[in-house]
Amino acid sequence: MSVINKNSARLxxxxxxRLIWLLTTDKAVTSTLLGxxxxxxxxxxxxxxxxxxEVGALVAHLPPPDLADTLEALPSEERHALWRxxxxxxxxxxxxxASENVWxxxxxxxxxxxxxxxxxxxxxxxQIYLVQHLPRNLTGRMLASLPAEERARxxxxxxxxxxxxxxxxxxxxxMVRPDVTLATVQRFLRRRGKMPxxxxxxxxxxxxxxxxxxxxxxxILLNGSQRRVSEVMETQPMIFSPEDxxxxxxxxxxxxxxxxxxxxxxxxxxMGRVTIDEIVDVVYEETxxxxxxxxxxxxxxDVYAPVSKAVKTRWAWLAVNLCTAFIASRVIDGFEHTISxxxxxxxxxxxxxxxxxxxxxxxxxxxxxxxxxxxxxxxxFSFLIFREMGVALINGLVWGGIMGCVTWWLYGDMxxxxxxxxxMVLNLLMAAVMGVIIPLTMTKLGRDPAVGSSVMITAITxxxxxxxxxxxxxxxxx
Amino acid sequence: MSVINKNSARLxxxxxxRLIWLLTTDKAVTSTLLGxxxxxxxxxxxxxxxxxxEVGALVAHLPPPDLADTLEALPSEERHALWRxxxxxxxxxxxxxASENVWxxxxxxxxxxxxxxxxxxxxxxxQIYLVQHLPRNLTGRMLASLPAEERARxxxxxxxxxxxxxxxxxxxxxMVRPDVTLATVQRFLRRRGKMPxxxxxxxxxxxxxxxxxxxxxxxILLNGSQRRVSEVMETQPMIFSPEDxxxxxxxxxxxxxxxxxxxxxxxxxxMGRVTIDEIVDVVYEETxxxxxxxxxxxxxxDVYAPVSKAVKTRWAWLAVNLCTAFIASRVIDGFEHTISxxxxxxxxxxxxxxxxxxxxxxxxxxxxxxxxxxxxxxxxFSFLIFREMGVALINGLVWGGIMGCVTWWLYGDMxxxxxxxxxMVLNLLMAAVMGVIIPLTMTKLGRDPAVGSSVMITAITxxxxxxxxxxxxxxxxx
Numbered sequence: 001m002s003v004i005n006k007n008s009a010r011l012x013x014x015x016x017x018r019l020i021w022l023l024t025t026d027k028a029v030t031s032t033l034l035g036x037x038x039x040x041x042x043x044x045x046x047x048x049x050x051x052x053x054e055v056g057a058l059v060a061h062l063p064p065p066d067l068a069d070t071l072e073a074l075p076s077e078e079r080h081a082l083w084r085x086x087x088x089x090x091x092x093x094x095x096x097x098a099s100e101n102v103w104x105x106x107x108x109x110x111x112x113x114x115x116x117x118x119x120x121x122x123x124x125x126x127q128i129y130l131v132q133h134l135p136r137n138l139t140g141r142m143l144a145s146l147p148a149e150e151r152a153r154x155x156x157x158x159x160x161x162x163x164x165x166x167x168x169x170x171x172x173x174x175m176v177r178p179d180v181t182l183a184t185v186q187r188f189l190r191r192r193g194k195m196p197x198x199x200x201x202x203x204x205x206x207x208x209x210x211x212x213x214x215x216x217x218x219x220i221l222l223n224g225s226q227r228r229v230s231e232v233m234e235t236q237p238m239i240f241s242p243e244d245x246x247x248x249x250x251x252x253x254x255x256x257x258x259x260x261x262x263x264x265x266x267x268x269x270x271m272g273r274v275t276i277d278e279i280v281d282v283v284y285e286e287t288x289x290x291x292x293x294x295x296x297x298x299x300x301x302d303v304y305a306p307v308s309k310a311v312k313t314r315w316a317w318l319a320v321n322l323c324t325a326f327i328a329s330r331v332i333d334g335f336e337h338t339i340s341x342x343x344x345x346x347x348x349x350x351x352x353x354x355x356x357x358x359x360x361x362x363x364x365x366x367x368x369x370x371x372x373x374x375x376x377x378x379x380x381f382s383f384l385i386f387r388e389m390g391v392a393l394i395n396g397l398v399w400g401g402i403m404g405c406v407t408w409w410l411y412g413d414m415x416x417x418x419x420x421x422x423x424m425v426l427n428l429l430m431a432a433v434m435g436v437i438i439p440l441t442m443t444k445l446g447r448d449p450a451v452g453s454s455v456m457i458t459a460i461t462x463x464x465x466x467x468x469x470x471x472x473x474x475x476x477x478x
Numbered sequence: 479m480s481v482i483n484k485n486s487a488r489l490x491x492x493x494x495x496r497l498i499w500l501l502t503t504d505k506a507v508t509s510t511l512l513g514x515x516x517x518x519x520x521x522x523x524x525x526x527x528x529x530x531x532e533v534g535a536l537v538a539h540l541p542p543p544d545l546a547d548t549l550e551a552l553p554s555e556e557r558h559a560l561w562r563x564x565x566x567x568x569x570x571x572x573x574x575x576a577s578e579n580v581w582x583x584x585x586x587x588x589x590x591x592x593x594x595x596x597x598x599x600x601x602x603x604x605q606i607y608l609v610q611h612l613p614r615n616l617t618g619r620m621l622a623s624l625p626a627e628e629r630a631r632x633x634x635x636x637x638x639x640x641x642x643x644x645x646x647x648x649x650x651x652x653m654v655r656p657d658v659t660l661a662t663v664q665r666f667l668r669r670r671g672k673m674p675x676x677x678x679x680x681x682x683x684x685x686x687x688x689x690x691x692x693x694x695x696x697x698i699l700l701n702g703s704q705r706r707v708s709e710v711m712e713t714q715p716m717i718f719s720p721e722d723x724x725x726x727x728x729x730x731x732x733x734x735x736x737x738x739x740x741x742x743x744x745x746x747x748x749m750g751r752v753t754i755d756e757i758v759d760v761v762y763e764e765t766x767x768x769x770x771x772x773x774x775x776x777x778x779x780d781v782y783a784p785v786s787k788a789v790k791t792r793w794a795w796l797a798v799n800l801c802t803a804f805i806a807s808r809v810i811d812g813f814e815h816t817i818s819x820x821x822x823x824x825x826x827x828x829x830x831x832x833x834x835x836x837x838x839x840x841x842x843x844x845x846x847x848x849x850x851x852x853x854x855x856x857x858x859f860s861f862l863i864f865r866e867m868g869v870a871l872i873n874g875l876v877w878g879g880i881m882g883c884v885t886w887w888l889y890g891d892m893x894x895x896x897x898x899x900x901x902m903v904l905n906l907l908m909a910a911v912m913g914v915i916i917p918l919t920m921t922k923l924g925r926d927p928a929v930g931s932s933v934m935i936t937a938i939t940x941x942x943x944x945x946x947x948x949x950x951x952x953x954x955x956x
Binding site: 010192199222240248249254255256281287288302314317318343358365370376384454455 | 698836
């Protein structure tokens with residue numbers, strides 16, 4: 001049993017954590033690995049040598065996916081130190097498994113020859129995937145080194161939009177003819193010797209590659225070997241076209257519990273297949289991007305990016321935010337006379353703005369999620385607006401009422417309390433309406449509803465909240 | 479080829495959209511289906527009858543996963559109308575595929591007998607999954623109707639934490655002995671006649687169920703039928719224990735490109751397996767919950783929940799937000815004297831607070847994501863704080879400097895401009911530090927770092943921003 005236990009997920013988690021701990025707690029480990037220090041310069045040579053030996057053993061023991069994950073979880077310098085320890089023949093696999101955020105960092109460290117060498121251990125679909133994402137100056141040389149057929153395929157894949165099924169499609173598929181027996185299929189497979197990763201089915205095609213059906217491995221194993229492929233194949237498989245949206249394909253995979261599915265061209269010819277592992281990556285990326293977009297964060301920034309990169313990726317949203325805050329500030333400035341007569345307004349106005357921002361963000365988060373899950377259809381538009389307005393009205397009356405009473409009690413001014421309540425109700429209603437309209441409009445304009453929607457709604461509820469509250473105060477209290 | 483084309487993902491998308499359109503654009507369709515109107519009462523009987531016939535045809539044609547998705551995308555009344563059209567023998571599958579948000583709604587509509595009937599079409603793992611999530615008053619009766627062995631299993635599964643591997647584990651696995659030949663395995667499979675969904679491998683166990691290895695379907699097909707299982711099985715498979723965290727398991731599935739994996743108890747006995755379809759659901763749910771949590775939205779609310787439910791699920795965050803806004807308001811109130819002497823402060827203070835909130839939310843989004851992806855280890859803590867402070871300092875000096883100059887130019891008061899710059903730098907630094915500390919502390923306390931972190935950081939940057947700006951103004955300008 002000890003053999004089995006050695007590969008539990010928990011143990012691998014521990015090994016990765018240990019590796020990170022060794023590299024990050026003692027700076028000398030990284031420095032020595034990078035050749036900045038020699039062992040002789042160290043005060044505690046024994047421990048350091050032990051640590052370095054352990055790092056080496058862990059790198060040798062951990063499989064590529066775990067090494068990729070560890071690289072992602074390290075600051076830049078430690079990342080380089082670890083990367084130098086990874087064997088050249090494993091580097092291709094590690095690059096493949098690592099997220100694109102860290103590629104720049106790793107590839108910077110390699111000579112062109114190193115890169116080509118690392119690529120050689122990969123199969124064609126993996127090479128295509130890497131080439132697609134390589135820095136431009138390398139793509140040309142890399143393409144030149146590939147055989148003509150592969151080169152054509154890479155060009156083909158690179159023509160599809162980044163978020164399309166075509167961009168994540170694999171070319172390596174196993175095809176069988178409909179008129180052979182299952183025994184023949186089994187002989188064919190044994191002669192072939194291996195199957196591409198995540199092969200749960202073969203594709204049944206005519207001589208001109210027209211897709212006729214699918215034959216799962218389960219079907220081969222469950223049926224008598226004298227049955228013909230055409231008798232047992234699935235004749236209504238789920239198919240995708242290369243132009244289909246990858247995120248929608250992910251929803252279909254989830255809905256139909258697919259492991260792999262065929263990609264066919266407009267006349268029904270088999271082009272390749274999509275597999276669940278690419279789909280899982282799409283799901284992780286999709287939701288990750290949505291969350292980042294709503295928080296005003298770029299997709300390129302990882303948690304270990306250097307300060308300079310972080311400043312560069314974030315400055316745009318900060319500038320937008322500053323502009324909207326400045327506009328809100330000008331609105332307040334317009335009521336300077338009102339505020340100077342009743343300073344209490346200055347301390348109450350952030351409450352009206354804040355509660356509107358909170359409600360607006362709740363609404364917008366829900367709509368963005370529902371759009372991502374394809375739960376909103378054009379017909380539901382007015383229903384959604386009325387529902388959100390109903391929620392806002394109830395919350396506005398309840399919480400606005402409470403806040404109005406508190407204001408009355410604090411300042412002994414009933415009219416001020418009334419203005420507070422009315423302003424909160426109105427701002428919540430506006431937040432609800434805009435929270436529905438903004439993401440739906442952005443979708444209609446073909447833009448991603450998650451990008452910047454949070455910044456926009458906050459700007460509107462701030463500016464609107466100040467205007468409504470101070471405006472009402474000017475009308476009723478001056 | 480027409481047969482194949484009928485099942486493309488795009489066509490199914492269109493059919494679902496058409497069904498939703500039919501049900502939502504003409505209220506009379508839903509009303510008639512719910513028996514509230516009779517055909518005779520309608521002014522345009524012909525069109526209505528056509529529409530209703532088309533709805534029926536679509537429901538009969540669409541498979542359960544698509545019906546489930548359509549139900550999720552409909553408002554409550556239309557949802558009920560559609561649900562009544564779903565055949566009793568399909569209802570179990572549809573429930574299984576639908577998200578838990580809509581279960582209440584659908585089950586409300588069914589008698590106990592209906593529910594039991596719907597359950598009968600499901601296999602044991604599916605029944606267990608449904609029973610786990612049923613309303614409490616039904617669980618008891620449902621359990622009573624199950625055979626003793628299944629009852630024990632349901633109880634066992636229900637004992638595992640909601641986010642553990644145990645809760646998503648399936649019991650139905652195919653086991654084979656190590657000493658038989660592949661030919662025997664194939665005969666055994668054919669006699670068995672079917673395999674559980676997502677079976678990509680069999681589990682090799684000893685007589686007492688101790689896991690010895692895994693045998694993929696690919697291995698069976700690629701090797702000669704006279705080979706023994708023990709010669710070709712994978713002896714170091716990835717294994718999970720039922721207490722493992724489901725989200726971490728999902729990361730392992732993604733990392734290692736798994737389709738299914740075994741779950742073993744503490745002494746190495748096979749308990750069941752986890753499959754990729756449950757894992758994909760975990761991924762969708764995990765990120766969905768994180769996004770909702772950060773936006774202050776409960777996981778139970780779907781976009782078609784009635785107003786009353788939405789009010790109930792949202793009031794808590796609104797109350798928290800109102801309290802924090804109230805505290806910020808009291809801070810401003812403490813500087814009433816300062817503001818009354820220089821009203822410009824009232825219009826400038828929201829800029830300081832707003833920019834801090836923006837930066838804080840960027841930082842917190844990034845940290846929450848990095849925590850979810852396990853990219854942060856204890857050793858990186860001080861690195862992260864210093865990195866974020868560096869970014870904040872640069873942004874603060876640049877944007878604070880610009881804003882200071884604008885203030886100087888607007889109000890002709892250089893000291894006021896200086897206070898503005900200094901306040902922005904300080905508030906950005908505080909936002910950066912708290913943006914790292916809040917989620918990391920919550921993780922250390924064993925809480926979900928996404929829940930409420932956005933509300934907390936906004937509260938801190940608002941209150942802190944007002945205090946810093948007005949405090950500096952009191953010191954330097956009064």
